[in-house]
Amino acid sequence: MRLTTKGRYAVTAMLDLALHEGKGPISLADISERQGISLSYLEQLFAKLRRNELVRSVRGPGGGYQLNREPAGINVAEVIDAVNESVDATGCKHTGNCQGGEVCLTHHLWCDLSTQIHGFLSDITLASLVARRDVKDVAERQDRRQLNNMIVGSDTRPAEAGEAVV
Amino acid sequence: MRLTTKGRYAVTAMLDLALHEGKGPISLADISERQGISLSYLEQLFAKLRRNELVRSVRGPGGGYQLNREPAGINVAEVIDAVNESVDATGCKHTGNCQGGEVCLTHHLWCDLSTQIHGFLSDITLASLVARRDVKDVAERQDRRQLNNMIVGSDTRPAEAGEAVV
DNA sequence: GCAATACCCGACTAAATCAATCAACTATTA
């Protein structure tokens, strides 16, 4: 099992979409700026998210991505799954053949753990995240900062993610 | 966060020690054979387990490793921790500085997940694993097979882990 | 129709980590 920036980025980006829902398509450039994630890397991730039908895209100017379902219908577990970061903690992908075709000593422990993690993550939807106080606070800060960057950085300076713009 | 063979091997090996407690020191060669883990790799893992005072060693012939505490006092979380596989799911090691010194959008989510996993794993002790039916079954199979290998393979053939010896 | 926007796609890469091996060493015991 692994949970790295890939899965974290995917969830963060999807949450960003959920937060800005109803404002039309959101461009990856926007997400990149707000969340401090490389644009090219986002493109890779969204290719997978699209293949898994979690988002839909609109091309051309003013285009971008939108959630393909309502936020309440998308849970965190499937987002992580979509970018190929399995939430599976076993070494045998649940086949039980670690040890030369037979179940290893700790197989059941990892199965239990997997169930536990999957249960926890699949109970959390984008909608429930959007409703959280701490998420709202961070989102507000990010939106303010982005607005600031648009004004100050109107000389099209790349404007770094965590840059102190007051 | 990551949970790979390193952490799984460590738990498996510790469980093997717990299962054969009271029979004096257990050599890594024994564990290697029973669990199908490379001997040299086990050496690396046990160096860390020893540094974390989870096991104690006895050198010389008839030597090996023993649990440094009673099985009921060792939980799975600390074993995984000991081999440097943190159970932390955040990208900031709980410092909250993912995004240029500030908390990222999903920080709290990963904190919650970490707490969840840690709670689950630290509630499971080696003693509670030893008591499980499925563990007992696998352990018995392994012991039988090892005995078999000792007789059949008395020509000191390396005897592969999952080899069909019936 | 044409340029700008933004998604789309594949190849490529430096760095890190994994899983394992090898060699040389020291302590202990029969």
Added chain:
DNA sequence: TAATAGTTGATTGATTTAGTCGGGTATTGC
């Protein structure tokens, strides 16, 4: 004193991460 078994450090091939780069294609506003 020879065999056993732990101890340590270096090294390795394979894989994965976290990107970058360069070129596409579809859509829109002017």
